Amino acid sequence: MDQPITNSPAATMDEAQPFVLALPKGRILKELGPLLARTGIVPAKDFYAESSRRLRFETNDPHLDVIRVRSFDVATFVAFGAAQIGICGADVLLEFDYPEIYAPLDLGVGRCRVSVAEPAAGAGQDGMARHSRVAVATKYPNIARRHFAAKGIQAEVVHLNGAMELAPSLGLSRLIVDLVQTGSTLKANGLVETDVIAHITSRLIVNRTALKTQPEAITGWLSRFRAALAAIGTETTA
Ligand SMILES: Nc1ncnc2c1ncn2[C@@H]1O[C@H](COP(=O)(O)OP(=O)(O)OP(=O)(O)O)[C@@H](O)[C@H]1O
Numbered sequence: 001m002d003q004p005i006t007n008s009p010a011a012t013m014d015e016a017q018p019f020v021l022a023l024p025k026g027r028i029l030k031e032l033g034p035l036l037a038r039t040g041i042v043p044a045k046d047f048y049a050e051s052s053r054r055l056r057f058e059t060n061d062p063h064l065d066v067i068r069v070r071s072f073d074v075a076t077f078v079a080f081g082a083a084q085i086g087i088c089g090a091d092v093l094l095e096f097d098y099p100e101i102y103a104p105l106d107l108g109v110g111r112c113r114v115s116v117a118e119p120a121a122g123a124g125q126d127g128m129a130r131h132s133r134v135a136v137a138t139k140y141p142n143i144a145r146r147h148f149a150a151k152g153i154q155a156e157v158v159h160l161n162g163a164m165e166l167a168p169s170l171g172l173s174r175l176i177v178d179l180v181q182t183g184s185t186l187k188a189n190g191l192v193e194t195d196v197i198a199h200i201t202s203r204l205i206v207n208r209t210a211l212k213t214q215p216e217a218i219t220g221w222l223s224r225f226r227a228a229l230a231a232i233g234t235e236t237t238a
């Protein structure tokens, strides 16, 4: 797995440059609206316009820009110091396990779980205990491998970026590891959840080097997010 080089130019923060906050496009961004409004961060008008092709936006604070990237990439931008702070799901943090990322705040949105699922027909009849290897389709290869290794089972991972639910019926894998919220996607595809690996919410994340080199600015942002969470009453754990 790629790991950031902690003394790379990107990790050496330039205090004259605006801070960069990496935000995930898609479903988390929609849920984050009220929280961002409470922090007082107002991105340029076209930030929320899906038609906009811009990726970096100034905000009402001359010291802060926001970038809009895929959820998985938020962690990478922050780990490598290209963004000082960001927001992404705990699923992404579990998958990459970047030592350069500090995740001090649970934002209480994007609530779901990472689970194992298998075809409903025959579920539970074929006990896992007697398997030493199993084929698993997932976009979380590290989480899947770790989960099955802890049970003494070697996961042969088929790495997909979406539509994992198709894999068992088309013979790609016996199991899947994917996100589950309501369970309706599993049900619509003839699958059942058999094991919960982790409960997930979105986290505010911080680059550790930025925390060391610009502690006042970073703790200032943490305080603003904490106060916003307290005001809207969604914070779960610190
Ligand atoms: N069904 C769900 N319910 C709640 N949270 C979810 C759900 N699916 C995903 N999430 C959370 O949202 C994050 C982003 O989801 P996902 O990877 O599906 O991206 P997306 O919003 O579809 O956008 P894109 O695929 O373009 O990056 C996940 O990492 C997870 O933390």
Ligand SMILES: O=P(O)(O)OC[C@H]1O[C@H](OP(=O)(O)OP(=O)(O)O)[C@H](O)[C@@H]1O
Pocket (backbone or CB within 6 Å): 161, 162, 163, 178, 179, 180, 181, 182, 183, 184, 185, 186
């Ligand atoms: O339990 P549910 O409420 O049905 O939610 C689970 C679905 O949500 C996510 O997909 P998403 O909608 O983000 O689609 P994508 O993975 O193709 O981006 C996840 O990958 C599941 O397919």
